[in-house]
Amino acid sequence: MAVPPLRPRAELLYHYYSEFDAFGLIKAYSRTDLEPTPEVMTNFLGAMVPPRIHPPMLEKMVGKIEPIPNPGNWHADIAEWGSALQTVERASDSYCIVELGCGWGCWLLNMGVAAQSRGLKVNLVGIEGDTEHLANARDVLQMNGFSNDEVQLHHGIAAATSGQAIFPDASARKRTWGGQAIFDADADTLARAQADPDVQVLDCMTLEDLGGGAAIDLLHIDIQGAEGSYVKGNAEQMDRYVKHVLIGTHSRIIEGQLFEHFLARGWRLEMERPAITPLLDGRPVTRIDGVQFWSNPALVKQHDTKDDTRGNA
Numbered sequence: 001m002a003v004p005p006l007r008p009r010a011e012l013l014y015h016y017y018s019e020f021d022a023f024g025l026i027k028a029y030s031r032t033d034l035e036p037t038p039e040v041m042t043n044f045l046g047a048m049v050p051p052r053i054h055p056p057m058l059e060k061m062v063g064k065i066e067p068i069p070n071p072g073n074w075h076a077d078i079a080e081w082g083s084a085l086q087t088v089e090r091a092s093d094s095y096c097i098v099e100l101g102c103g104w105g106c107w108l109l110n111m112g113v114a115a116q117s118r119g120l121k122v123n124l125v126g127i128e129g130d131t132e133h134l135a136n137a138r139d140v141l142q143m144n145g146f147s148n149d150e151v152q153l154h155h156g157i158a159a160a161t162s163g164q165a166i167f168p169d170a171s172a173r174k175r176t177w178g179g180q181a182i183f184d185a186d187a188d189t190l191a192r193a194q195a196d197p198d199v200q201v202l203d204c205m206t207l208e209d210l211g212g213g214a215a216i217d218l219l220h221i222d223i224q225g226a227e228g229s230y231v232k233g234n235a236e237q238m239d240r241y242v243k244h245v246l247i248g249t250h251s252r253i254i255e256g257q258l259f260e261h262f263l264a265r266g267w268r269l270e271m272e273r274p275a276i277t278p279l280l281d282g283r284p285v286t287r288i289d290g291v292q293f294w295s296n297p298a299l300v301k302q303h304d305t306k307d308d309t310r311g312n313a
Helices: 009-013 020-027 056-060 078-090 106-117 133-143 187-194 207-211 227-233 235-241 252-262
Strands: 094-100 122-126 150-155 163-168 201-205 218-221 243-247 268-273 290-294
Touching: 009 163, 020 078, 020 150, 020 187, 020 235, 056 163, 078 106, 078 218, 078 268, 094 106, 094 207, 094 268, 106 122, 106 133, 122 207, 133 150, 163 187, 187 201, 207 235, 207 290, 218 227, 227 243, 227 252, 252 268, 252 290
Parallel strands: 094 122, 094 218, 122 150, 218 243
Antiparallel strands: 163 201, 243 290, 268 290
């Protein structure tokens, strides 16, 4: 039985709830002085992305300026773009982003470009288990003019505690371990994994390891279903160091767990678009990840109160 087709994507992605004018913020950061660059796509912020990052979408956009996302572009929607840009808008002097599961460096790149447009010093920190993605992130950030002093990229797994985890090897022809990291494996399982060419055994890094105890303007979390356990395991560090958390949620169950966790610790929810989950044989199937954007009142003193009424209809 196939998953039923979704309603039009635009209709679904407009159903967000926000305490600030997310689309207005996107428009405010959209540059009007951009010129196309051959062999790459240039987005509305001025970030350049080579087509190899996602050929099906980007090859047809080479040498063009991508319009602002309304309601989304090839990788994110208004809810995520607006939330991320809100963290740049609130920064002063410097801007630090830590991206968990950074892939090709999407949010490091885009928020780094946005922060530099405001004259902020940047610190771009990413962790990724896939070596091919990590190499792309390094190349794309260098292409966009970020220096080695501004970028820290780690080959590893974001986790609540130190140790080792098992992760698929991107070069393997088959992925017998699935697409998620396996944590807390015993010694025998780790030994078998070390000998398995289809997987890697990677070091786990906590938030303290990645951030070094410095203030973090944006912690972006997209770790394929492990977001609930991550925020619980790093709760104290997040309370002390993290101003904003932007999470790509992978199920409605996880969304409920995150509500319970952050509200109990006094965080403030400023953007929410639920995961889009059509039904298959009586069960929800996540087709488009959700978005939650939380701010830490202990570190973020000012909040915009203007409602964005999109999605309230």
